[in-house]
Amino acid sequence: MSKGNSNKGAHNPEQWIEEYGDYLFRFALFRLSNEETARDMVQETLIAAWKAKKNFRGDSSLRTWLVGIMKHKITDLVRKEIRARKLSDALENDPTSGMFDKNDHWSKPSQGWDDDPEHLYSNQQFLSTLQTCVSALPEQHRHVFTLRELNGEDTESVCNACEISSTNLHVIMHRARLALRQCLEKKWFGNKENG
Secondary structure (H helix, E strand, O other), rough: OHHHHOOOOOOOHHHHHHHHHHHHHHHHHHHHHOOOHHHHHHHHHHHHHHHHHHHOOOOOOHHHHHHHHHHHHHHHHHHHHHHHHHHOOOOOOOOOOEEEEEOOOOOOOOOOOOOHHHHHHHHHHHHHHHHOOOOOOOOOHHHHHHHHHHHHHHHHHHHHOOOOOOOHHHHHHHHHHHHHHHHHHHHOOOOOOOO
């Protein structure tokens, strides 16, 4: 049940690489922040797709199908890294610790962002800055944020993958967002040459 010409090359892996290889690499690199790991992820995705090509029915675009496979591969990789390192729930290198005073008030108020989110999302310089900020998060924060916000996993899936409670997930997500805001304020919004 192929959907016309849009899935014409659905069973031709050489065409997959030619048409979707760069997109898949950028997708993986943005989430993993490591070129070698991103290349490996593309390769694993294409191998898995090749093995499962009979299951592709054309209900979605080939690119959507490949990205879905990649999301699962990224989630599996993050789970494996978390289990291998046995990350503790301790948030020792919390990047938000200096943001609040002893009374839990902002030590320096955040500035408002007037930029249009759609415009920012289409700006490659901003996306590169965001990637830099995500990469700077402590490992557990980065993994949880990647699964939840970039891969779109639900709370239960992230908690299971990272072996954390839902309460801990919310704390980590809050701290990751605060750290990202602080980083973006320094590296993007505070730099008037961007935009």
